[in-house]
Amino acid sequence: MFIPDVDKVYASKDPDFHYWFPAGSAIQLYPNLKNPILKDVNVRKAINMAIDRDKIGKQAEYGYTEPLNPTGVQPRDKDLIDPKYANLTFKQDLTGAEKLLQDAGYKKGKDGIYVSPAGQKLSFTLQVVSGWSDWVQACMLISQDLKQIGMDVKVQQPQFGAYQSNLQNKKFDLAIGWTNTGATSYKTFKDMLSKNGGWNPEGWDDPATEQALNDYKSTTDLAKQKEAMAKIEDIMINQVPVMPLFYGETWYEYTTKNYTGWPNADNPYNSPAVFTWPQAAINLSKLTPVTK
Structure with a gap:
């Protein structure tokens, strides 16, 4: 079992033993967009605003990781981030999240849980692989955060095979998960946001997104690629198809x-x-x- 703090101490005692924890994939909170409540962008935005990513980084990830840029672009590709988002950071805003729900017509019930205009409770499951202790802790923290804005979130911990099948077959409400990596951010966003993407568990299907991805791949001109990526970043910020959490460390010794x-x-x-x-x-x- 890999225990970062223990291994760090061991490394200090053995000159031949080393470790390096570079950024790996971008870890996201995926909403199932077939769920009528999560299909509402106001609910997705409220969830996004309520999560304390700094606490996740410190408590669940041992302080070895940091929140992603809200666009979802990884640190290595920071030059692709549109200047208007370059210095944007996540800041937990519980008051703003509740106001967003209230303005959208959601009302809090006697049990403290918000109800949609159609009478549906904001009650979800959140799936994470059993035994992935850092992600399990992250999900527990997310559940606590969402409870503070009137959402009931129960963490489920299926085995890996069941988890992957559930995400692929849209048998979930919310789930923490990875992204596919590649030489550039294009592959990550193509797989995650294209209707034919290799890892699109949320089920995002949007013509403007498809056009931006096609614009990116159709040119080797960096300036034009940045223009295409800026459109994708606008979608990530304003439509919240997924919720970026933190960059996943590559545990390496x-x-x-x-x-x-x-x-x-x-x-x-x-x-x-x-x-x-x-x-x-x-x-x-x-x-x-x-x-x-």
Whole structure:
């Protein structure tokens, strides 16, 4: 079992033992857009406003990660963020979240839970893989945050296979999940937001999004790519198809006792994750035996 703080102490005692926790995928809170309540952008915006991402980073992620930019763009691709969003950060706003719901016609019941104009309670399940302790803790914190704005959220912890099947088959209300990664942010957003995307559990289907993604892939001109990405960022901010949480750390340890040449903070030539392909093979090709 990987325990960051314990391994950090161990690293300080063994000069050959090292660790590096670079940003991996972008972790999102996915709403099932087939749910009539979550289909309401006002509800999604209220959820987005109520989450204390700083607390998640400190308590659930051991302080090793930070909230994403509200556009969902990862730190490595910060140059793609539209200037008007470059310095935008998440700030929990419980009062604003409740006002948003009230202005949209939601009324709080005697039990403290808001009810939609159609009479539906704002009561959801939140799915996370059983045993993924940091994400489980993050979901517990999200549930507590949403309770403060009159939403009843119960955390469910299915096994990985059931979790993945539930997301793919839209058998969930809310779920914490990863994004697919690639050489640029294009693949992440294409998979996450395109109706034919490789990982679009929320079910987002929007012509303007499709057009922006097509504009991005149709050119190698960086300025035009930035224009296309700005449109996608507008959609993320104003329509909230998903709710960015934090960048997922790549938990990575290595020893230089027998081999050197591992990717690290000083030489970040590749992803260090052993489960990535073909990156793992590239990493192996860079290693040099230690001569004794």
